[in-house]
Amino acid sequence: MPDTVADVPPGLDDILGFHIRLAHGAVYRHFNETFGTIVPTQKQTSVLWLVSDNPGISQIDIARLLQIDRATMMAITNTLTDRNLMERRTSPIDRRRQALHLTAAGVTSLTVARAAVAAHEVWLKSRFTPEEQVQLVSLLRRIHGGQADQ
């Protein structure tokens, strides 16, 4: 994408949803343009992150945490396992479930990805004061409905 900054058009400027989509697009583009060739996507990184923090977690649990569909989660899991970053193991407790675990390559990839996310966050947060960051997260949370862990 050319890095042109254009004015928000009148009319659409009053639509909150429009600003959310634009902001999301800007974040999406910056991440891909800056780190796209060296790390997994943001969504894939989120999945690796959750599996790393919760070894043996099931697909359906990740889908709930990331607020995506079961079939969507399936597709992402397939991509990650095809690339040998993650593996499915049958749960000995509930044989309907697949326990997810990172491979060694997955651990390495997540390490690099976490560094990319950290750099990306610096870029993103640099335009806000700490108070504004807290405020923004608080407002966004009211949209997506996720509760902070206590």
Next chain:
Amino acid sequence: MPDTVADVPPGLDDILGFHIRLAHGAVYRHFNETFGTIVPTQKQTSVLWLVSDNPGISQIDIARLLQIDRATMMAITNTLTDRNLMERRTSPIDRRRQALHLTAAGVTSLTVARAAVAAHEVWLKSRFTPEEQVQLVSLLRRIHGGQADQ
């Protein structure tokens, strides 16, 4: 999607980009689930909206306003023209440009879509005070870089 509300997982909860993606996803889903069968997508509606407000506008100008690539804009334009909501006319002034205009069906579709957007905005904004709405837009604008029209 099942309408489960799950806790934001620890670790990821500190990532601002994660909250933006989650909020965007929630907005995207609500719009599609509520109006997906009767109106164009949010992005397509944005394009129809801009063409309606700026008859004869070019693809590249819309791409700049919506902050998307030329080829992406091409794909969206194709979809809209294939569905007879919009048409390309060669500009008599600059023959490299295609002047975009809504068809009669496009005008009708946009009318319905605008009503859907309005209802969707009520749903979205209902969780904020007017002051918070202004604050949120102001913060999001710092991310996507679009300037308000004066």
Next chain:
DNA sequence: TATTGTTATACTCTATAACTATA
């Protein structure tokens, strides 16, 4: 040379529907 549109191509994300195995 630069801009606009175009085509070809590819990948990610999203979801619905229906089916299998298990609880």
Next chain:
DNA sequence: TATAGTTATAGAGTATAACAATA
């Protein structure tokens, strides 16, 4: 009956690369 995973399928959005026509 309900849950987890799966497969098949489809559509939207995103982009890069290269080319043609025009300015």
